[in-house]
Amino acid sequence: MFMSEYNHMVDAKGRLIIPSKYREVLGDKFVVTKGLDGCLFVYDNAEWTAFEEKLRALPISKKDNRMFARHFLAGAAEVEVDKQGRILIPGNLREFADITKDVTLVGVAGHIEIWNRQRWEAMQEEEDESMEDIAERMDDLGLSL
Numbered sequence: 001m002f003m004s005e006y007n008h009m010v011d012a013k014g015r016l017i018i019p020s021k022y023r024e025v026l027g028d029k030f031v032v033t034k035g036l037d038g039c040l041f042v043y044d045n046a047e048w049t050a051f052e053e054k055l056r057a058l059p060i061s062k063k064d065n066r067m068f069a070r071h072f073l074a075g076a077a078e079v080e081v082d083k084q085g086r087i088l089i090p091g092n093l094r095e096f097a098d099i100t101k102d103v104t105l106v107g108v109a110g111h112i113e114i115w116n117r118q119r120w121e122a123m124q125e126e127e128d129e130s131m132e133d134i135a136e137r138m139d140d141l142g143l144s145l
Helices: 019-025 043-057 061-076 093-094 117-140
Strands: 005-009 016-019 030-032 041-045 077-080 084-089 101-106 110-114
Touching: 005 016, 005 117, 030 043, 030 061, 030 093, 043 061, 077 084, 084 101, 110 117
Parallel strands: none
Antiparallel strands: 005 101, 016 084, 030 041, 030 077, 041 110, 101 110
16 A cells, blocks of 8 residues: 655656655556546556456446546556666656656555646645545545544
């Protein structure tokens, strides 16, 4: 399971150090793809395979299913950790998430999110304002604190 938040920088070549706690779970090769809310999602190979199987099970006759699968699969890239603990984030993914220099990596249970740090901080401010309302709705779904 992934958790915690780390701030790092992407170098001029698009390389990012992956925290050692995350690398322990991810291994040497894993998948980075377009995420939601303007960030990137990172999956270890087992989680990615399970996600792919769920996408494959969706009926392709429905347009929303096709669009959803395309979003995650078309931009997906297998990346490899180098000897310094870095990965190269492909240019199309850096562009999608507006990743230029300062990033925040966030562990979210089964995956990691990579955020442009300014976008992350802005989104955090928005969430902080509405978290109590969200918590009430989660309680209605049986998830209480």
